[in-house]
Amino acid sequence: MKSIKIIVHGRVQGVGFRYCTKMIADQLNIAGIVKNQNDGSVYIEAQGESHAIDNFVKSVISSPSPSGHVSNYTININEVKDYTSFEVVY
Incomplete structure (x- = not known):
């Protein structure tokens, strides 16, 4: 099991980024969260099998x-808390 935190910058808010990220996470059996940040970035915590995390990234x-x-x-x-699904957080 591999756990990561990602912060992405660019054109990542208002373009369906979080929902597309969730779709990919669900396809790869990745658990975690994705949420918009006040600074315009998107924050992601993800955990899953090592090869799945690599493909997710x-x-x-x-x-x-x-x-x-x-x-x-x-x-x-690093370690993130133990998730059972992947959720878009508001």
Whole structure:
């Protein structure tokens, strides 16, 4: 099991980024959360099998939303709380 935190910047709010991220997480059996930040970024906590997390990260940094664009991102590999599903948080 691998756990990560990602913060993405760019055109990531108002373009369906969170919902597309959730769709990819559900396809890869990833649990966690995704939410908009006040500074215009999107915050993600994700956990799952190592290969699934690697594929998830690739999808997120290439923007899961066709209208979105990720210009910058940071990834921290560490423990997040134990999630049972992937949710969009408001």
